[in-house]
Amino acid sequence: MAYSIxxxxxxxxLGYFVLVDAAIIQQTRAEAHPPKAKVQNGTYVGVHNDxxxxxxxxxxxxxxxxxxxxxxxxxxxxxxxxxxxxNATNLQPVxxxxxxxxxTVSMDLAFWVVLLSKSRALPxxxxxxxxxxxxxxxxxSQLLAYGGRNDSLFRxxxxxxDGPLAxxxxxxxxxxxxxxxxxxxxxxxxxxxxxxxxxxxSSANLSYAVNASRVTFMPITDGGFVETHSxxxxxxxxxxxxxxxxxxxxxxxxxxxxxxxHIGALPTIAYPNDTSFLDYIGQSIxxxxxxxxxxxxxxxxxxxxxxxxxxxxxxxxxxxxxxxQYARVATFAGDFMAHRDRRLSAQMWFKxxxxxxxxxxxxxxxxxxxxxxxxxxxxxxxxxxDHEVQDGYLAPWYPAGGEFTSMDSDFYALARLMNKAPxxxxxxxxxxxxxxx
Ligand SMILES: *[C@@H]1O[C@H](CO)[C@@H](O)[C@H](O)[C@H]1NC(C)=O
Ligand SMILES: *[C@@H]1O[C@H](CO)[C@@H](O)[C@H](O)[C@H]1NC(C)=O
Ligand SMILES: *[C@@H]1O[C@H](CO)[C@@H](O)[C@H](O)[C@H]1NC(C)=O
Ligand SMILES: *[C@@H]1O[C@H](CO)[C@@H](O)[C@H](O)[C@H]1NC(C)=O
Ligand SMILES: *[C@@H]1O[C@H](CO)[C@@H](O)[C@H](O)[C@H]1NC(C)=O
Ligand SMILES: *[C@@H]1O[C@H](CO)[C@@H](O)[C@H](O)[C@H]1NC(C)=O
Ligand SMILES: *[C@@H]1O[C@H](CO)[C@@H](O)[C@H](O)[C@H]1NC(C)=O
Ligand SMILES: *[C@@H]1O[C@H](CO)[C@@H](O)[C@H](O)[C@H]1NC(C)=O
Ligand SMILES: *[C@@H]1O[C@H](CO)[C@@H](O)[C@H](O)[C@H]1NC(C)=O
Ligand SMILES: *[C@@H]1O[C@H](CO)[C@@H](O)[C@H](O)[C@H]1NC(C)=O
Ligand SMILES: *[C@@H]1O[C@H](CO)[C@@H](O)[C@H](O)[C@H]1NC(C)=O
Numbered sequence: 447m448a449y450s451i452x453x454x455x456x457x458x459x460l461g462y463f464v465l466v467d468a469a470i471i472q473q474t475r476a477e478a479h480p481p482k483a484k485v486q487n488g489t490y491v492g493v494h495n496d497x498x499x500x501x502x503x504x505x506x507x508x509x510x511x512x513x514x515x516x517x518x519x520x521x522x523x524x525x526x527x528x529x530x531x532x533n534a535t536n537l538q539p540v541x542x543x544x545x546x547x548x549x550t551v552s553m554d555l556a557f558w559v560v561l562l563s564k565s566r567a568l569p570x571x572x573x574x575x576x577x578x579x580x581x582x583x584x585x586x587s588q589l590l591a592y593g594g595r596n597d598s599l600f601r602x603x604x605x606x607x608d609g610p611l612a613x614x615x616x617x618x619x620x621x622x623x624x625x626x627x628x629x630x631x632x633x634x635x636x637x638x639x640x641x642x643x644x645x646x647x648s649s650a651n652l653s654y655a656v657n658a659s660r661v662t663f664m665p666i667t668d669g670g671f672v673e674t675h676s677x678x679x680x681x682x683x684x685x686x687x688x689x690x691x692x693x694x695x696x697x698x699x700x701x702x703x704x705x706x707x708h709i710g711a712l713p714t715i716a717y718p719n720d721t722s723f724l725d726y727i728g729q730s731i732x733x734x735x736x737x738x739x740x741x742x743x744x745x746x747x748x749x750x751x752x753x754x755x756x757x758x759x760x761x762x763x764x765x766x767x768x769x770x771q772y773a774r775v776a777t778f779a780g781d782f783m784a785h786r787d788r789r790l791s792a793q794m795w796f797k798x799x800x801x802x803x804x805x806x807x808x809x810x811x812x813x814x815x816x817x818x819x820x821x822x823x824x825x826x827x828x829x830x831x832d833h834e835v836q837d838g839y840l841a842p843w844y845p846a847g848g849e850f851t852s853m854d855s856d857f858y859a860l861a862r863l864m865n866k867a868p869x870x871x872x873x874x875x876x877x878x879x880x881x882x883x
Pocket of ligand 2: 510522525526
């Protein structure tokens with residue numbers, strides 16, 4: 447499948463938000479300005495955001511710095527205490543990762559961002575999750591980790607435009623290529639001990655290699671953290687059985703096909719005929735080559751009827767820039783990347799008698815995006831955040847200038863409604879995490 451760089455980054459980030467148990471952090475409510483949080487070995491001072499009425503605790507270290515022998519290894523708990531207070535008032539650099547050119551990146555630090563709602567005693571852990579036994583990747587696999595083992599680490603989860611099923615292990619060949627590429631780019635390919643060599647290169651060199659390799663890091667089925675196929679785990683009830691809120695956007699698919707350079711851009715790959723539609727399906731399925739019978743069945747399930755499917759906002763047949771079969775490809779892609787995940791998860795949560803809430807976000811128009819893009823991936827975020835004050839992450843791809851530019855009062859009302867429910871602080875994740883320096 448062809449993705450744009452931005453799309454991969456967003457898809458990964460959109461995995462999960464994990465609600466941690468209130469006991470982990472005790473807020474000292476008497477001191478609202480500034481807020482303080484007493485943790486096991488010290489006290490952090492945060493900042494209060496009046497607009498959202500939320501206390502931010504930014505940049506709390508959650509593990510020992512992953513340097514030296516701790517690099518490329520499971521996180522190691524902090525083991526020291528401090529007296530007095532420490533500031534948790536500023537965002538810290540994000541970990542090194544694929545393609546965040548505009549973001550300050552640090553190899554040497556591992557941080558939490560914690561947001562506390564004034565109105566509800568619900569601490570929200572929104573970044574690193576070492577303390578949740580979490581190793582690598584976005585939190586997308588939390589509910590299935592270690593075969594769905596219940597470590598009592600969280601009590602509910604929200605899966606926004608993604609979910610437990612979305613994880614797809616790269617092939618062995620891809621893994622090997624990634625490894626070789628990183629070794630080549632760090633000058634470690636001839637070292638007798640590759641890991642020791644990688645642990646020795648400078649942060650800047652490693653960061654360079656990760657970016658220059660153009661690879662994505664995905665979780666792999668290791669029999670441990672990722673025990674087996676997520677679909678099999680879901681069907682078998684092997685997931686942490688806590689309440690789940692899961693939702694997707696109607697036109698997710700337009701973000702995943704055609705390799706647009708950014709959300710709302712024209713595709714750079716067109717889908718002009720049946721073969722290109724079937725090829726897309728073939729490339730999506732990694733376990734095996736899709737059989738002729740399967741492809742025939744999918745052709746029927748995704749018929750060539752321009753009036754239906756994705757993008758729902760554009761009814762006629764798309765022109766040659768998109769290719770006459772674009773709508774079928776985009777519809778399949780949205781189902782494959784997002785909707786099937788939501789639906790199967792909801793079904794399994796229901797089957798195993800665990801509370802589940804599900805939504806499909808369908809707001810249109812939004813931020814001047816073309817009707818050929820529709821209610822695509824990520825478009826719910828500014829509303830869930832009620833991002834009308836535009837104080838956070840930059841979303842320069844909206845043709846109108848911003849998501850809220852030129853939108854009517856109904857749109858603002860919708861944003862406020864979505865932001866109030868169900869758990870306001872949760873949704874500020876992106877404002878915090880994606881904020882550029
Ligand atoms: C707290 O400090 C003690 C003693 O310094 C240490 O054993 C423990 O691991 C520390 N815990 C954390 C969470 O830092
Ligand atoms: C904390 O752990 C590191 C190794 O991970 C060790 O070098 C250091 O001595 C430990 N500090 C304390 C106070 O135990
Ligand atoms: C913490 O933040 C306050 C307010 O910005 C500042 O006055 C103080 O110097 C900071 N303390 C440290 C240790 O950085
Ligand atoms: C990452 O790689 C791209 C293209 O290879 C390049 O344009 C960009 O500047 C690189 N970013 C960093 C932070 O090195
Ligand atoms: C991939 O590698 C793993 C670990 O070496 C091995 O168990 C598995 O059989 C390999 N899969 C394929 C399809 O070769
Ligand atoms: C790594 O470098 C070797 C030797 O130059 C080359 O043969 C190989 O294709 C490279 N591998 C990758 C994945 O870049
Ligand atoms: C590592 O970084 C140094 C200094 O920036 C640079 O001269 C060198 O070429 C880099 N090496 C690799 C393999 O990227
Ligand atoms: C998880 O385990 C804890 C006890 O460790 C229990 O209180 C909780 O109900 C369990 N949750 C589920 C969903 O089984
Ligand atoms: C179908 O479209 C592809 C481009 O996606 C093109 O390479 C191929 O020749 C076309 N096949 C037919 C039968 O027109
Ligand atoms: C992968 O495909 C093979 C061959 O069709 C099938 O036997 C196997 O069950 C599939 N594995 C999964 C996890 O779907
Ligand atoms: C197809 O339509 C888009 C607008 O949706 C337009 O920007 C593009 O130029 C058109 N392509 C052709 C080949 O007419």
